[in-house]
Amino acid sequence: MAFEQREWLLRCTDKDESLATCSIEVSAGRVEVWAQDRAMIGLSGTEIVHFRTALDDAIARAGRDRAEVAQG
DSSP: OOOOEEEEEEEOOTHHHSSEEEEEOOOOEEEEOOOSSSSEEETHHHHOOOEEEEEEHHHHHHHHHHHHHHHH
């Protein structure tokens, strides 16, 4: 059986704008997003779909914000 990735470590910033690491993990059909301070949100079923849609929308909005700032 081929290896399937079940954890992704990502650089992020914490509430104090300091460099941090977060982890996205998959276990038994559940997605867990862990902050460096071990705070966790868990998503399952349709929550995963709704989270993905909201995150995609937020990413698009952040891109438009950056473009607006760059244009001055």
